[in-house]
Amino acid sequence: LVSAAGEVQETVFGRMTQLAASHDAVNLGQGAPGDPAPAFLLDAAYEAMRAGANQYAPPSGVPALREAIAMHRRRDWGHDVAAADVLVTAGATEALTATIVALAPRGTDIVVLEPYYDSYAAAAALAGARLRPVGLTIDDGSVQVDFEALADALSENTSIVLLNTPHNPTGLVLDAAQIRRVGALAESVDAWLLTDEVYEHLVFDGTHTAPAAVLDSSRVVTVSSAGKAFNATGWKIGWLIGSPAVLEAVRAVKQYLTFTSGAPLQPAIADALIEHPEFLAENRRTLAARRDDLVAALREVPGAEVVVPASGYFVLVDFKGFTDAAVDAFALNERLTREVGVTGVPVPALCQSGSATADAMAAVVRYSFCKAADDVAEAAARFRAYA
Numbered sequence: 001l002v003s004a005a006g007e008v009q010e011t012v013f014g015r016m017t018q019l020a021a022s023h024d025a026v027n028l029g030q031g032a033p034g035d036p037a038p039a040f041l042l043d044a045a046y047e048a049m050r051a052g053a054n055q056y057a058p059p060s061g062v063p064a065l066r067e068a069i070a071m072h073r074r075r076d077w078g079h080d081v082a083a084a085d086v087l088v089t090a091g092a093t094e095a096l097t098a099t100i101v102a103l104a105p106r107g108t109d110i111v112v113l114e115p116y117y118d119s120y121a122a123a124a125a126l127a128g129a130r131l132r133p134v135g136l137t138i139d140d141g142s143v144q145v146d147f148e149a150l151a152d153a154l155s156e157n158t159s160i161v162l163l164n165t166p167h168n169p170t171g172l173v174l175d176a177a178q179i180r181r182v183g184a185l186a187e188s189v190d191a192w193l194l195t196d197e198v199y200e201h202l203v204f205d206g207t208h209t210a211p212a213a214v215l216d217s218s219r220v221v222t223v224s225s226a227g228k229a230f231n232a233t234g235w236k237i238g239w240l241i242g243s244p245a246v247l248e249a250v251r252a253v254k255q256y257l258t259f260t261s262g263a264p265l266q267p268a269i270a271d272a273l274i275e276h277p278e279f280l281a282e283n284r285r286t287l288a289a290r291r292d293d294l295v296a297a298l299r300e301v302p303g304a305e306v307v308v309p310a311s312g313y314f315v316l317v318d319f320k321g322f323t324d325a326a327v328d329a330f331a332l333n334e335r336l337t338r339e340v341g342v343t344g345v346p347v348p349a350l351c352q353s354g355s356a357t358a359d360a361m362a363a364v365v366r367y368s369f370c371k372a373a374d375d376v377a378e379a380a381a382r383f384r385a386y387a
């Protein structure tokens with residue numbers, strides 16, 4: 001069964017995991033870390049459980065975590081925010097969905113850079129809003145934002161501009177000047193700027209700029225989560241930062257999605273944010289090395305154009321030059337699963353069906369390098385053997 005909107009069906013990540021398993025391929029599909037969560041995190045959660053933090057957490061989140069999130073935003077990005085501005089959610093996914101349901105009236109447009117993380121389309125469909133994608137372009141291995149197309153996509157009917165930086169799946173990191181341009185465009189149509197910063201601590205080249213730190217933050221709703229920062233995606237501890245009116249509206253929706261979640265995990269994340277910034281740097285170095293290994297191997301495949309990501313979990317490969325046959329990224333990904341023994345995610349699955357960007361990226365496959373070191377090394381070896 002799928003929803004009437006057709007946007008709510010099994011995620012591409014689940015389907016690609018099955019594809020990899022059925023061919024005994026290395027699964028570089030879903031962006032789920034192969035390395036374990038650090039021991040300090042597990043110890044702190046266990047301690048919180050033993051201390052009795054096993055019932056519903058307060059609806060806005062455990063105070064210590066709200067404080068820690070605010071502190072970390074000030075410390076790392078110069079985003080001046082107080083604990084009262086923070087709402088803890090079940091991952092960034094709930095923060096995004098609840099915000100979209102709260103702030104995008106039925107029939108309005110949500111403008112987003114394409115390709116995009118798949119939950120955006122589902123959240124828009126649930127809200128009865130329309131996703132208006134603006135295609136990123138890949139030019140000689142580098143990813144570009146088309147600001148004219150962005151301006152053209154905006155109208156009085158735009159309720160939200162949804163900006164994911166650092167970006168999944170391209171690794172694009174917007175700088176302050178670009179963020180100001182996006183902010184000015186959103187403001188020109190009186191739209192909210194909703195950010196998705198879940199890869200904020202995984203920038204390898206350059207640095208993350210928090211939109212709320214460089215824009216009028218009353219118009220910005222910031223979303224992020226701890227999953228990627230601390231290799232704990234299964235914990236689903238996320239958050240939202242916004243004005244009192246926004247928080248109230250989103251909290252009203254959130255009450256009926258999960259009410260609260262992760263009571264003993266929240267203090268553990270608070271402790272990690274305050275006490276273990278060294279882990280963030282270590283994780284970044286580890287991932288940058290895996291990125292480099294995979295990129296080097298992929299570059300040996302004849303006709304493969306590799307987009308070296310400045311951030312995140314993923315490398316994109318355009319296989320246009322690799323095969324003469326009319327390319328369909330789904331078929332190509334299946335073929336490479338059989339012939340190479342490595343599975344990725346076809347990038348058109350992260351585009352609106354039939355869009356110009358889906359066409360332009362018809363031969364682009366996304367590979368995750370956040371997997372365990374052995375898996376990334378095995379995938380690299382298989383690509384080298386295939387080349």
Ligand code: PMP
Binds near residue numbers: 091196198233
């Ligand atoms: N946004 C982006 C861009 C993502 O890649 C992901 C998940 N990998 C999420 C949001 C979801 O984050 P969470 O697991 O915290 O819900």
Ligand code: GLN
Binds near residue numbers: 117
């Ligand atoms: N965010 C992860 C990705 O882009 C997947 C999360 C999920 O499986 N829903 O691969």
